Structures are given as C-alpha cells and as structure tokens.
Amino acid sequence: AQKITQTQPGMFVQEKEAVTLDCTYDTSDPSYGLFWYKQPSSGEMIFLIYQGSYDQQNATEGRYSLNFQKARKSANLVISASQLGDSAMYFCAMREGVYYGGSQGNLIFGKGTKLSVKP
Amino acid sequence: KAGVTQTPRYLIKTRGQQVTLSCSPISGHRSVSWYQQTPGQGLQFLFEYFSETQRNKGNFPGRFSGRQFSNSRSEMNVSTLELGDSALYLCASSFDGRSDTQYFGPGTRLTVL
Numbered sequence: 001a002q003k004i005t006q007t008q009p010g011m012f013v014q015e016k017e018a019v020t021l022d023c024t025y026d027t028s029d030p031s032y033g034l035f036w037y038k039q040p041s042s043g044e045m046i047f048l049i050y051q052g053s054y055d056q057q058n059a060t061e062g063r064y065s066l067n068f069q070k071a072r073k074s075a076n077l078v079i080s081a082s083q084l085g086d087s088a089m090y091f092c093a094m095r096e097g098v099y100y101g102g103s104q105g106n107l108i109f110g111k112g113t114k115l116s117v118k119p
Numbered sequence: 120k121a122g123v124t125q126t127p128r129y130l131i132k133t134r135g136q137q138v139t140l141s142c143s144p145i146s147g148h149r150s151v152s153w154y155q156q157t158p159g160q161g162l163q164f165l166f167e168y169f170s171e172t173q174r175n176k177g178n179f180p181g182r183f184s185g186r187q188f189s190n191s192r193s194e195m196n197v198s199t200l201e202l203g204d205s206a207l208y209l210c211a212s213s214f215d216g217r218s219d220t221q222y223f224g225p226g227t228r229l230t231v232l
Binding site for chain 2: 033035037042043044045046047050091093097098106107108109110111112
C-alpha cells in the first residue's frame with residue numbers, strides 16, 4: 001500500500017491566487033515527519049516546509065503553510081499569492097521514527113503534483 | 120554555505136558499461152542519501168551513508184553500490200548498466216540523517232543507450 005498519496009497529478013492556478021496541494025499519508029508509527037519539496041524542471045529538489053507529528057501548530061514558511069490534520073492523516077500544502085516561479089512539481093514526503101532516533105533515515109515520496117501558474 | 124553538489128550533471132552511457140556518480144554534501148553534514156527518480160517508479164531510496172558506513176539500503180540490485188569518504192563526500196556506482204537505469208539520480212545530505220531535513224543536490228541525469 002502506498003504510504004504517501006498525492007491525488008492531483010496536475011493543477012492550474014491563476015497568478016496571485018492561493019492553491020492547496022493535497023497529501024495523505026499512512027503510517028502506524030506515532031513519531032514521523034512530513035516534508036514538502038519543490039522540483040522545478042531543472043531537477044533539483046528544493047525543501048519547502050516540515051511538520052513533525054507532535055508539533056502542536058501548523059508549520060508556516062513565508063508563502064507556504066501546511067494544513068496538518070493528524071486524525072485524517074493529511075498534510076496539505078497551501079501556497080498563498082501564487083507566482084509564475086511556483087510552476088513546478090511538488091512532492092510530499094514522510095520519514096518515520098524521527099523523534100526517537102529509530103528512523104531508517106530515508107524519505108518516502110508521493111508521486112507528486114505538477115502545478116502550473118497562469119499569468 | 121554552499122549547497123549539495125553533484126557531478127557530473129549529465130551522463131550518457133551504453134548498456135553493459137559502469138558509471139560512478141559523485142556527491143559533495145553541505146559542509147558539516149555527515150549523512151548522504153541517494154535516490155533514483157524515474158517517470159514510472161517515481162522517487163526511490165537507494166542507500167544512505169553516515170560516517171563512511173552504509174546505514175540503510177533500499178530495494179535495489181547489487182549492481183548499485185556506494186561509498187563515503189572521510190570528508191563525507193559520497194560516490195555511487197552502477198555496474199553493468201541496463202536501459203532501465205536511465206534516471207535522475209539525486210543525492211541528499213543532512214547532519215544526522217534521522218531527525219533533520221535532507222537537502223538535495225541538482226542531480227545527475229543518466230541516459231543509458
């Protein structure tokens with residue numbers, strides 16, 4: 001079974017509007033971390049935002065925020081005021097065992113969502 | 120602080136050859152992980168090195184190997200290349216590889232003909 005599911009293969013958003021990219025995850029480990037990365041056409045994976053499973057508040061980093069709903073096992077990325085440079089692939093990823101050092105270390109990635117920002 | 124660097128950026132090889140890719144982590148980072156990205160399989164974990172030791176390994180055949188040097192630089196080697204090895208190979212570094220964020224390099228795009 002997939003551990004990270006991104007149901008939107010592609011999305012369009014108008015410049016300056018907000019957009020939400022969906023991510024659901026599956027784990028029985030209570031100690032995990034969720035990450036979002038951006039991958040432009042150049043190929044480099046750019047770290048955007050992190051949410052730990054025990055964090056009380058939703059993470060925010062500039063125009064990026066994470067809508068973390070633990071009971072629903074969802075960690076949606078919200079990008080406010082979209083810019084043309086936001087056009088890229090976006091990947092949700094998870095690492096288990098982050099709090100007690102039991103993590104295997106590797107990230108488990110979803111299939112990604114291709115975001116296109118229209119002028 | 121300089122980011123993760125990978126060399127070469129592009130490679131073209133033929134079936135049966137072998138290839139070595141290099142990754143220099145962010146200064147101070149001791150963990151280096153390698154991932155393979157293909158259109159069909161997405162991003163898959165290859166292996167992780169920490170303090171010159173392989174600490175974790177994904178589900179790839181033995182043709183894929185790696186090593187890490189005392190300065191934390193890492194290399195991965197693929198022997199007897201197959202067409203299916205064509206992919207973007209991404210390297211990521213972090214301080215401890217367990218609880219902190221992994222930062223990725225620009226990748227090496229390998230084409231096997």
